[in-house]
Amino acid sequence: MRHILGILVSLAAFAGLIWLGFAAAARMQASPRTNDAYLQADLVHMAxxxxxxxxxxxxxxxxxxxxxxVLFSIDQEPYRLRVTQAAANVRALQATIGVTANQVASQTSKAGVASTGISSAQAQLALATSTLHRLEPLLGRGFVTxxxxxxxxxxxxxxxxSLDQARQQAVEAHQGISSVKPDEEALVASQAALALAERDLRLTTVRAPCDGRIxxxxIAAGEFATVGVPLxxxxxxEQWYAVGNFRETDLPAIRPGxxxxxxxxxxxxxxxHGTVDSLGWGVEPDEGATFGGLPDVPRSLNWVRIAQRFPVRIRLTSPPAALLRLGASxxxxxxxxVAGP
Known part of the structure; x- marks a missing residue:
């Protein structure tokens, strides 16, 4: 009886283990999980x-x-001088445009007078021609000498x-009319240079683009800062994530949201608490690299294949600040x- 009872107990324990295995597998299938995860946040490299x-x-x-x-400030003196220089260029061009506009008005008036001279010369020519045409027939009759x-x-x-001279003067007067267009284009360029100088002056004071931890x-004050080089x-x-590496067999059960x-x-x-933000779509394979344009396939074959893992990004919802450390396990x-309707 003891022997039979021992066998029954062993069978019951074995059946319990099988049941627990199936239950664990079902639970894993219903709720994929991983211990290979860490906390992540976006990084801003301050340059x-x-x-x-x-x-x-x-x-x-x-x-x-x-x-x-305010994080740090850069020496503003050279940038103030550039703003002063650019502003002076703008004022100089504005004055030049005013003088040129007056010259254009004067030249336009002269061209108008020259055009009036053409009309007067044409009238005088018409009168002289008419007089000549009247006198020529009278010469044969003796009425005129x-x-x-x-x-x-x-x-x-x-x-x-006189008409030819008036026309030439009119052409020269119209050719002498200048334009303020080149000066206006130069003014636009100088105004843009002034705006860039003012922008550079503002950017000498560097501010935090987000809430975060330094x-x-x-470095210390006195360091020379270079454009584009992070300090x-x-x-x-402002937003934290958890990134977990899940087996590729678990991915079909994971949906964004x-x-x-x-x-x-x-x-x-x-x-x-959090929600699935996104699933990774690629990792670097251990094998299959390409050499010389041909794939590298090893001769040996491992019969036991371990499932590849892919990163899954979880967006955290109102996480406690005391627990948030970049890279924490x-x-x-x-x-x-899936959350939502």
């Missing part, structure tokens, strides 16, 4: 937009800063010469249910 000597450094390493807070006809011809030629700060980094604390629970290692009994449990 200045203008170069210069740092005259004020208003933050310390690991300090909490708010959006718009040859001298009178010669005088009429001379008057016509003189009127023609990190990797190892330190801000951890953007699905609710998730995140457990940070420093407080494993305090769940942080975490666990993630994802529900199959």
């Amino acid at each position: 200045p937009d203008v170069s210069g000597r740092i005259v004020e450094l208003d933050v310390q390493d690991n300090q909490l800063v708010r959006r718009g807070q 040859a001298q009178q006809v010669d005088q009429a011809r001379t008057a016509q030629r003189t009127a023609q010469v 990190t990797t700060l190892d 330190f980094t801000i951890i953007d604390t 699905a609710p998730a629970l995140v457990y940070v290692l420093m407080a494993p009994d305090q769940p942080i 975490a666990s993630i449990v994802v529900s199959r249910r």
Whole structure:
């Protein structure tokens, strides 16, 4: 009886283990989970937009800063001088445009007078021609003398010469009319240069683009800042994420928008709520690299294949600030249910 009872107990224990295995598998299938996770936040590498000597450094390493807070200031003197220079160029061009406009008005008036002279010369030529045409038929009849006809011809030629001179003067007057267009275009360029100089002056005061924590700060006032070269980094604390590496067999059960629970290692009994933000679509394979245009396929084959893991990004909802550390270890449990209607 003892032997039979021992067999029954062993069978019951074995069946219980099988049941627990199936239950665990079903639970894993219903709620994919991973212990290979960590907290993540966006990073802002603070690089200045203008170069210069740092005259004020208003933050310390690991300090909490708010959006718009002054981080450091660059020497403003050369940028103030550039603004003064650009403003003077704008004023000079504006004055030049005023003088040129007056010259254009005077030249236009002269051209108008020249055009009036053409009309007068044309009238004189018409009168002289008409007089000549009247006198020529009377010469044969003896009503006018040859001298009178010669005088009429001379008057016509003189009127023609006056008309040609008036036309030439009108052409020269119109050609002499200048334009303010080049000066106006130069003014637009100088105004743009002034706007850029004023912008550079504003950018000598560098402000925080977001709420966050200062990190990797190892400079002091007096350091020379160069455009585009980061001086330190801000951890953007306005939005936190958890990134977990899930097996590829779990990915079909994970949908963007699905609710998730995140457990940070420093407080494993305090769940942080979140939603699935996105699923990773690629990782670097261990094999299959390309050499010389051909794939590298190893000769040996491992019969035991471990499922690849892909990162899944979880957006945290109102996480407690005390638990948030960039890179902190975490666990993630994802529900199959998608949040929302």
